Amino acid sequence: MSRRAPTIAWTCLAVLLIAGVLPVGSQQTETGPRTFVDDLDRKIILTHTPRRIISLAPSITETLFAIGLGERVVGVTQYCDYPPEAQAKPKVGYIHPNLESIVALQPDLVLAPREFLRGEVLGKLEQLNIPTYVMDAGMIDDVLSHIRTLGRMLGALDAADELAGRMQKQLEAIKARTAMLPRPRVLYVLNSEPLITVGPGSFIHQAIELAGGSNIAEPSRVAYPRLSMETVLKANPDLIIFPSSVVERGSEGERQRWQRWATLSAVKQGRFYRLPNELLNRPGPRVVQGVETLARILHPDTFGERDSR
Amino acid sequence: MGVVGLTRGRWVTAIVTLLSAAVLMLIVCLRFGVEYIGFTEAARILVHTVRDGQVSVGTAGPAGAILLQVRLPRLLLGFLVGSSLAAVGVALQALLRNPLADPYVLGISSGAALGATVATLLGLGTAAFAVTALPLFAFMGGLFSLFVVYRIAASYGRLPIHILLLAGVILNAIFSALIMFITSMMEPNRSFGMMAWLMGALTPPTYSTLAALAAYIATGGIILLRQARALNLLTFGEEAAASMGVEVEKTKKTIFFTAALLTGAAVSVSGMIGFIGMVVPHIVRMVIGADHRLLLPAAALVGGVFLIAADTVARIVLAPGEIPVGVVTALAGGPFFIFLLMNRKTSPIQWRD
Numbered sequence: 001m002s003r004r005a006p007t008i009a010w011t012c013l014a015v016l017l018i019a020g021v022l023p024v025g026s027q028q029t030e031t032g033p034r035t036f037v038d039d040l041d042r043k044i045i046l047t048h049t050p051r052r053i054i055s056l057a058p059s060i061t062e063t064l065f066a067i068g069l070g071e072r073v074v075g076v077t078q079y080c081d082y083p084p085e086a087q088a089k090p091k092v093g094y095i096h097p098n099l100e101s102i103v104a105l106q107p108d109l110v111l112a113p114r115e116f117l118r119g120e121v122l123g124k125l126e127q128l129n130i131p132t133y134v135m136d137a138g139m140i141d142d143v144l145s146h147i148r149t150l151g152r153m154l155g156a157l158d159a160a161d162e163l164a165g166r167m168q169k170q171l172e173a174i175k176a177r178t179a180m181l182p183r184p185r186v187l188y189v190l191n192s193e194p195l196i197t198v199g200p201g202s203f204i205h206q207a208i209e210l211a212g213g214s215n216i217a218e219p220s221r222v223a224y225p226r227l228s229m230e231t232v233l234k235a236n237p238d239l240i241i242f243p244s245s246v247v248e249r250g251s252e253g254e255r256q257r258w259q260r261w262a263t264l265s266a267v268k269q270g271r272f273y274r275l276p277n278e279l280l281n282r283p284g285p286r287v288v289q290g291v292e293t294l295a296r297i298l299h300p301d302t303f304g305e306r307d308s309r
Numbered sequence: 310m311g312v313v314g315l316t317r318g319r320w321v322t323a324i325v326t327l328l329s330a331a332v333l334m335l336i337v338c339l340r341f342g343v344e345y346i347g348f349t350e351a352a353r354i355l356v357h358t359v360r361d362g363q364v365s366v367g368t369a370g371p372a373g374a375i376l377l378q379v380r381l382p383r384l385l386l387g388f389l390v391g392s393s394l395a396a397v398g399v400a401l402q403a404l405l406r407n408p409l410a411d412p413y414v415l416g417i418s419s420g421a422a423l424g425a426t427v428a429t430l431l432g433l434g435t436a437a438f439a440v441t442a443l444p445l446f447a448f449m450g451g452l453f454s455l456f457v458v459y460r461i462a463a464s465y466g467r468l469p470i471h472i473l474l475l476a477g478v479i480l481n482a483i484f485s486a487l488i489m490f491i492t493s494m495m496e497p498n499r500s501f502g503m504m505a506w507l508m509g510a511l512t513p514p515t516y517s518t519l520a521a522l523a524a525y526i527a528t529g530g531i532i533l534l535r536q537a538r539a540l541n542l543l544t545f546g547e548e549a550a551a552s553m554g555v556e557v558e559k560t561k562k563t564i565f566f567t568a569a570l571l572t573g574a575a576v577s578v579s580g581m582i583g584f585i586g587m588v589v590p591h592i593v594r595m596v597i598g599a600d601h602r603l604l605l606p607a608a609a610l611v612g613g614v615f616l617i618a619a620d621t622v623a624r625i626v627l628a629p630g631e632i633p634v635g636v637v638t639a640l641a642g643g644p645f646f647i648f649l650l651m652n653r654k655t656s657p658i659q660w661r662d
Contacts, residue, residue, distance in 0.1 A: 079496070096493075191502030194510035199630070217629070225630030226505065229379040229513055233371040234344045260515060263374045 036153055039114055039136035046131060049155045050109035056097055057113035059137065059284030061086050063147055064111075066285040067159040075105045082278065082286070099124055111135060111150075137283030140206050140291075144168055147285065163285060170288045171210060174295050177302055178212025184298050186213040187237035187266070190224065192257060195232070199225045204280050207287070211294035233263060240266045241297065243277030273297045315600045323603055327610040334614045335384055338621045342380050343628045346372050383513040386522070387620045387634075388613035390511070390579045391589075393526045393571040395612020398586030399593075399605050400533050400564050403540040405470050411586030412572035415473065416454045416480030421576035422507055423484045424450020426491050429503050451573030454480055459565065467558055509582040509635025511620050522574065529571040530609060536564055537601035544599065582635045584642030585612050591649060615641075 036044045054075035055061040061080040077094040080086045092101045095116045114136035125132045144164045151160020186208050190196045198204040199220035208215045216235035279290030296303040354373045401410040412418050428446035461476040492500045539560045542550040551557050593608040623634040
């Protein structure tokens, strides 16, 4: 092990140098092992362009389909419901992925999200010599860089660059349009009792800021803080947003529950909204749609009213 | 020993002292919160409210609502929950003559938690009647658990204490497994909220809810207090108690059901808040003795004070975020209990027969 480490390091270095020097157009004809470093700083060596890919997160599945690699996906989680074709793929579990199913599908690459991936699962996959690339999409920029990385890794660079470039333009456009607007104060309700919301460091917080809002949990030091009603009353949000999973069975109930906080500007003006939660809970290509939907909710005059009350 | 030494004067002195301490703690905790409200402003708000004869939030800005709709009801809820958990702990420890007995050991709490989990799974946690559905299911879960434990023990004729405890332990294991199963089946988003509820949380209630809960808990408390003399005698053992005129089985049933009803109510409004029912009775017993006529109300007062203090820590330590109050009670109560165990003189185990 220790004797081989320098050899591997030198190989990596060599590969990196060559990859840096060579023109990138040769992606389809690439031969020989290529090395990638994942978000856990692990090195993954791919001897060929992967053809049988298992995705362990809905966001990763969406990304693969979005860059035209849906056919190569051989296994997904039970929550991978978008695009609809993904639902037909074999399921391998999510928080507790089934290692037997994974091995049986003979993948040449497993793409795993950092959250929820347990150390022993990763260890087992390594032991089984299944290349496993761990992705940590904490921020929206990570989504774009992940799309590009997957394109490079899987020989779909053009499609990935096109997608990431388009997303970046759309995000910048939203940012530009909201830059001069007043920023309404937002409370995003992940859970009502106890009240849990999103803080800086969470993906959704970033989306709210991008869409031209001001998250009332901004001063919190935690990604998903429990918030006191005291803070909410003091901060006085202009609007309250629920992910659709929280309200799908009773948005009326949620609304009523909040009526007793009559001093809140959001309650006075009846500004309760729901947001399809898969748009922003998944750090994948539909994030832009999520930010757009948020922007329409926050700034109906600028982005056009959308009936999501 | 305490049984002999209790005079009316000492009872009144102890209760008045503890009551004053509780009121003082309430005032102090009312001062602390995520949002700063100075004493003069708080006083002004209180005076206005008393003068208008109603809880007015009005146009006075958020301070009034924060003080009177969030902080005060939450403190009062904490006091009620802490009191009932501690009183139930005293009664169960005496009844089962087991220093570890508390609502958790008998599986009542986990039964209530299972009920709440099922309610959430069915989507009732967010429906229009969520305010009643979750506590109701929790309450029914607690009752169901009580029923099962009781039936198992009753099948032995009388209610053998070791069977009660054993049945409670087994039920706990089964219910915990079911809760884990249900949580693992939920979408990650929803299981997240469920776990947060299970960790214990005091959500500011409305005053009508609070009044109903107070009436309910007071009734339970009075029933327990009326059994104080019987509890005193039961600590000498069931046969001894019976020979001194205690209707042992009837007393056991009364206390057992009252304890379950009180616990069900407490868990349904606050989730799983551990250690109060176990630790507070021991501390109070060490200080004021084992006469249940004093021990029950004293432990109830101390339990209430302990929980509002713990909840105040939970509210402000990570401000503006909060931490689960169950974490604070366990971290404060657990080490203290270990300290008592390690010190032979104070070890609660000696108290047993």
